[in-house]
């Protein structure tokens with residue numbers, strides 16, 4: 001790679017333009033008869049050509065060889081990476097809340113691809129709807145291989161260990177607390193500079209993630225566009241052989257390449273990977289009374305065809321001040337239409353201070369009742385309501401309009417907390433008719 005130290009372009013969905021060699025980006029046209037440095041122009045579109053301008057995404061890549069130069073694909077069986085509502089064993093999904101202890105990172109050599117385990121999924125990759133939530137449990141960098149996902153965009157939430165991500169469009173260094181999104185169809189590889197690493201992945205089969213509308217909040221707030229960081233062009237020199245692993249139609253495939261797929265010398269456009277530091281999230285909350293809906297914590301949303309009812313919302317619960325008066329401050333008890341998958345990057349989550357651990361997960365599907373555990377209820381209903389800062393904590397939620405189906409790995413892989421529902425059984429009747 002030619003770029004050290006890493007630099008980024010700022011903004012969300014901009015018309016970015018970047019070249020690793022001076023003059024490599026054609027000016028005034030996209031596909032000149034001969035491009036500078038005899039590079040091949042190549043288009044990647046992330047939306048239909050005719051998608052409305054505001055949601056149209058495409059980029060022009062100027063590369064040493066076009067992507068079509070690759071060997072034949074063979075099936076690459078990886079049973080842990082599952083797709084869509086058929087991801088489970090096939091039986092009905094019990095209407096139970098589920099929780100998982102932290103997923104242990106195995107000792108056997110596993111890179112990001114082989115260490116990926118699907119926990120829950122919904123929708124259908126063929127219909128471009130729904131999503132999967134995975135964990136990755138990896139202990140070595142992807143050596144001589146690259147990954148490309150035709151089924152969806154990949155939102156990575158590192159929980160332990162930094163990720164050094166090489167993409168066709170440049171490189172990103174992502175630490176826990178930050179997230180990274182690689183669009184559908186962009187080739188990437190994951191190196192692990194910190195050794196054994198764990199994190200969560202949202203594989204979004206639906207509409208690409210975008211910033212939520214701000215409504216009465218106004219023109220600033222939540223995740224601000226300028227805090228998103230997209231890499232500058234960087235390319236690998238020389239004839240290095242690669243294995244290209246492709247997710248396509250719910251299955252994995254592998255093809256040999258006699259050169260690096262990371263051979264893009266310049267690019268421009270608005271379809272690009274980006275990272276975001278959740279520390280920059282401008283959190284909004286109640287400064288009078290009551291616990292607001294968690295939609296105020298939406299970082300990114302993938303809409304569905306029904307307005308306001310997301311294919312997937314990516315929501316964070318970051319450090320913040322709690323100041324609401326005469327208010328039960330943790331989440332209320334609730335049953336929701338939307339299905340909720342949660343993970344914890346670090347610290348404690350206020351509704352489940354003990355049982356929900358960093359590196360673990362929970363699932364509350366459509367209309368499955370849940371809320372603070374007994375201990376959290378006792379504490380919060382008696383606490384003296386001073387301004388209080390929730391510190392050193394970062395939980396998140398992938399929330400979807402479609403019910404999640406847990407996989408075999410999720411149910412029988414050893415991390416399931418079989419006593420989860422016990423955490424509410426101490427909620428005795430307190431009602432007294434006077």
Ligand SMILES: O=C(O)Cc1cc(O)ccc1O
Nearest residue numbers: 293294330331332340351370
């Ligand atoms: O269930 C959860 O812990 C997530 C959540 C948090 C909150 O503050 C309100 C609703 C909600 O689903």
Ligand SMILES: [Fe+2]
Nearest residue numbers: 334340364370
């Ligand atoms: Fe909830």
